[in-house]
Amino acid sequence: xxxxxxxxxxxxxxxxxLAGVSRGTAxxxxxxxxxxxxxxxxxxxxAAAELHYRPNLAARSLVTGRTGLVxxxxxxxxxxxxxxxxxxxxARGAHDRLxxxxxxxxxxxxxxESERDxxxxxxxxxxxxxxxxxxxxxxxxxxxxxxxxVTAVTAGRPAESLVERVGWVDSENRTGARTxxxxxxxxxxxxxxxxxxxxxxxxxxxxxxxxxxxxxxAGLDADDALVETGAFTIxxxxxxxxxxxxxxxxxxxxxxxxxxxxxxxxxxLRVAGKDVPGDVAVMGFDDLLAESSSPAxxxxxxxxxxxxxAMASLLxxxxxxxxxxxxxxxxxxxxxxxx
Numbered sequence: 450x451x452x453x454x455x456x457x458x459x460x461x462x463x464x465x466x467l468a469g470v471s472r473g474t475a476x477x478x479x480x481x482x483x484x485x486x487x488x489x490x491x492x493x494x495x496a497a498a499e500l501h502y503r504p505n506l507a508a509r510s511l512v513t514g515r516t517g518l519v520x521x522x523x524x525x526x527x528x529x530x531x532x533x534x535x536x537x538x539x540a541r542g543a544h545d546r547l548x549x550x551x552x553x554x555x556x557x558x559x560x561x562e563s564e565r566d567x568x569x570x571x572x573x574x575x576x577x578x579x580x581x582x583x584x585x586x587x588x589x590x591x592x593x594x595x596x597x598x599v600t601a602v603t604a605g606r607p608a609e610s611l612v613e614r615v616g617w618v619d620s621e622n623r624t625g626a627r628t629x630x631x632x633x634x635x636x637x638x639x640x641x642x643x644x645x646x647x648x649x650x651x652x653x654x655x656x657x658x659x660x661x662x663x664x665x666x667a668g669l670d671a672d673d674a675l676v677e678t679g680a681f682t683i684x685x686x687x688x689x690x691x692x693x694x695x696x697x698x699x700x701x702x703x704x705x706x707x708x709x710x711x712x713x714x715x716x717x718l719r720v721a722g723k724d725v726p727g728d729v730a731v732m733g734f735d736d737l738l739a740e741s742s743s744p745a746x747x748x749x750x751x752x753x754x755x756x757x758x759a760m761a762s763l764l765x766x767x768x769x770x771x772x773x774x775x776x777x778x779x780x781x782x783x784x785x786x787x788x
Contacts, residue, residue: 459500467496479551519547519764520572520579521556524590529682530558533709534737535753536582539604542757543580550765552577572599578764580604580757583650591615602764604756606651606775616763616773618756622652625749625780626659629704629732632747634667636788638702638730642675644689644710656706656734675700679710686713687720694721701729702788708733711746715787730788734780744786751780 465475470489477485478493479502496502521540523530530536544554555576557568568590572579578600581591588608594601595614602616633641643660646653661671677693679685686705690713693700703718705711711733715725723729725744733739736750759776767773 459502461502464493464496464500464502467500468492516575516577517551518553518555518576519761520568520576521554521582522568522572522579522590523556523558523582525558525582527558533681535707535735538737538753539582539757539760542754542759543761544757545754546758546761547765552765554580569593569597569599573597577768578602580760580764583607588649600764600767602760602767602773604760606655608651612775614773616760616767617775618759618763618778619775620652620751620756620778621780622655623659623662625734625751626656626704626706627663628659628780628782629734629749630660630663632782632784633702633704633730633732633788634663636702636726636730639669640675640697640700641669641702641704642677642693642697642700644677644679644686644693644703644705644714646679646681646706648678653706660704679705679713681707681709683709683713683716686710687717688713690714690717691721694723702731703729704732706734708735708737708739708746708748711748711787712738712742715742715744715746726786726788732788736783739783739785742787747785747788748783749780750783751778 461475462472465472468475469492474485474489475493478490479497521543523536540554540556547554572594579594580602582604583591588611591601591603591607591611595611602618604618606612606617606619607615630641641664643657645657648654664671674696677689679689686709689710690703693703703714705714711731714731718725718729725731731746733746733748735753736748737753739746739748756778759778763774763776
């Protein structure tokens, strides 16, 4: 299939002619309508790509009430956004899924109250919906957006008051943490510490519950002295292990709630002269940087790109008129040298 190229911006009529369909059919395909045959969808998308056609978003918005823009709101400091691969992998998955439907993804940070107010205004006036990656103390942002009528999907289970009002995607956090600790127990470990995150995050609550359940089933005490708080960063993991070693010098394993904190734990254990895994075994969660560490990090693997795809899919469902629902992503034990 060939076409004549001109210097002027291609039109919807040209796309329709090249695809061999009516203008109305081409318009429905490019606006994401579902009542179009697969062959017509394929033909129109091929034609649009060949002509480098870009829809007039302002005009489409007037007709459909949609802008074709979705926000990815991240309530984390900038340094964490650029150093934690979790955010990039999630964004990649969400972007790819939205792009399949001709929807663009816009990244925005929300770390201060003034930024949140601007985000709520942006979301209600310019965005079709939002994907929210929450940090500690961030339920208020979700509540503000939902109360303003914004269609939203969150990363992680929200607070009970919001759990039926938004879509959400979560991992098997409790089961995954339990499996991680059971793996350490099977290796003969008995003084298993845990490095958590902010205690108002449901992911932290669920992974802590999994750690507690595994120890309880093994007849061991989930002693508060074995719990140390981190911030999902390498440095916070190192600092947490330093405090743990002072308080519990006979600890023989560490379960960190993400890989970055586990990498920090490995670093600090080396500083303390501890052999891994001879003296202290280490487990992480995510499997994003684990294989490249020294020793290679045992961890619970989750499909973070798939997490982003699922978030985008749920949002698209809601934008098409569906009710909010949730999805849980499975995790898998990946034992390596650190345990």
